[in-house]
Amino acid sequence: MPLINSIVSWFNTKRLSEIDFAKKYPIETQHEVLTKLLDTARNTEWGNKYDFQSINALNQFKERLPIQTYEDIEPYVDRLRQGEQNILWPSEIKWFAKSSGTTHSKSKFIPVSKEAMEDCHFRGGKDILALYTSLFPETGILKGKGLTLGGSHQINNLSNESYFGDLSAILIQNLPFWAHFIRTPDSAIVLLDEWEEKLNKMTEATLNENVTSLSGVPSWYLVLLKHVLKVSGKQSIHDIWPNLELFVHGGVCFDPYRNQFNSLLAPEKMNYMETYNASEGFFGIQDDLNDEAMLLMLDYGIYYEFIPFENINDENPKVLSLEDVELHTHYAIIITTNGGLWRYQIGDTIRFTSLKPYKFKISGRTKLFINAFGEEIIIDNAEKAMQTACTKTNAIIKDYIGAPIFMDNNRKGAHQWLIEFEKAPVNIDEFNYMLDNALMNQNSDYEAKRYKNITLDKPVITIARQDLFYDWLKKKGKLGGQNKVPRLANNRDLIDEILDMNQI
Structure with a gap:
């Protein structure tokens, strides 16, 4: 080594x-x-x-x-x-990254040029390795393989000379040949379109591999890791992959998932490194694991x-x-x-x-916020407030969405939070109180609207049944890859749609 x-x-x-x-x-x-x-x-x-x-x-x-x-x-x-x-660009464009957004029924197809792959996305991947090995010169990450949880791609229905799919699938398909020797499982499994089939085959293919790193979206990795533990009968992922040391994550805020990862992985053995990699480009890497901020990559x-x-x-x-x-x-x-x-x-x-x-x-x-009453709640406010409420009530959140409850003749406005707990708080009213106060501490506009309940009443929390959000994503055909649950909405379309499935 x-x-x-x-x-x-x-x-x-x-x-x-x-x-x-x-x-x-x-x-x-x-x-x-x-x-x-x-x-x-x-x-x-x-x-x-x-x-x-x-x-x-x-x-x-x-x-x-x-x-x-x-x-x-x-x-x-x-x-x-x-x-x-x-x-738009002089070199041939034959790959299109299909947007994984869940707020619009119409997908976006982002052109991916050779230069975007080579000088941006692949450079980002190499820089993760460069920065990590510089931080940990004695790392054993190169001794084993990286487990990648990707999406899928298919032939473009408008031209058989081009393709579209999840960005991760496009990158895996175009990796240099040598990269396949240091990753697992085989591309044929990683690029499977059907999530539950992929889950089973990935588990079978990797149980006996020497996995030293993971990379992908935290929410989907939790599903995979729990499945791996269930199939193996082990209590900790490190009982299966003892040399696992790094999780390179992105796509969603990691804080709500941290406690769940600590329960599945040995915290003293793991390092977590955040990246900001979207269909449009690779933008940032956490270059100091003691600082949660990411370095803006300026030469991609x-x-x-x-x-x-x-x-x-x-x-x-x-x-x-x-x-x-x-x-x-x-x-x-x-x-x-x-x-x-x-x-x-x-x-x-x-x-x-x-x-x-x-x-x-x-x-x-820019389109995921709650501002129905001038309160201007953004995802950053919500994530921090949820984390505070969880810490103070010893709860663990699996997924959630927030939306306004609009005023009418019989009630004031409020926010409704539909929350699926991994570990529910003992007292949901205490959780609600902590969430409300944390939001007021985070956002002065929200605090002003909550003053003496004049404009906004206290939040309404609805506890979601287990696997509600998973079932909703499955119904939408958005399991795996870079798909995620939208955290906030300024109308009730999404939350009402999900609530309709809450009793199924």
Whole structure:
């Protein structure tokens, strides 16, 4: 192992120095990225439309190119899916990452170029290894295999020359040949479309492997790990995989799941490393395991801009470059990428915890919030409040969704929280009290609306039956992969739909 680690360390040295350079010179790095993107795409249809060749200043870029949503670029994506090329990006586009969002019935298909795979997503994967081995030089992670829990893909129904699917499936399908020797199970199993069949086959294939790392979405890994324990008859995952030491996670906030992982894995043996990897790009890696924030990766072929969350619905919101952001302000992210997304609003919000270097935490989604009464509850508020309530009542949450209860002639407004507990609190009223107070401490607008129950009444908590959210996702055809339960909604459509299944 010392020899293998030394070889890997030698290969990682150059990359680690590049990461350090980007940390020291972030603005220069970002300007170089934007210049390269514009130059590369100047002869595309999009480049000709906005005359990329004549853009030689940042203000020209901002003035000329509008902020885009998926609805704005959808006609171009549809043409790409039908086989046209050189529209948004010059290299061939034959892979499309299908959005796993559950808030819209219509899926999004994000173009994934060769450059996006190689210089962004795969570079992110290599950087995880580089950063982790630099933190733990004596690691045994390379002694075994990484277990990957991916999605599935299929042939594009508009053109048999292209494919769409879950991002993780696209990346697994395009991994270099050598990567398959250090991962498990076989791709044929990982890419299975039917989740429950995949669960059984993954368990069978990995029980006798030397698994040293896991990577994926925490909620689905809990399902897998519990299944592995059930089949094996063991009490701890480390009884099966004694050399397991790392879980690389993303997709959802990890805090609500931490206690459940500690009950399945030996905490003293495990390290947890968060990443921010979406269909649109790979954005951040936790480079210090004592700091929950992630390092913004600035040299992955992505140029970043930001809109303060409070201005997101303005007709002409002010869009900030990286050098203009401030600490602890919630920003919607705007990206320009080597996959052909130009000033694209991805729908996530973050807040910076450090500006030297640029480190951040994911705080929510631009369309997932509760603001029916001016209270402006975002996912960051909800996650922290739930964690506080769980800690104070010794409860463990499996999944939840929150939504408004609207005022009528007979009642005040309130919030309803539909919660599926792994371990329910002894006293649900105490949990409700703790949740309510934690939300008031997190959010002054909510606190003002709750003052003497004048506008908002106390929350209403409904306890979900076991496996309710799993059954709902199954009904939607969204088991596994990057699929997840939306935490907040500003109307009652989703919560009422799930509540209808609560008694089944």
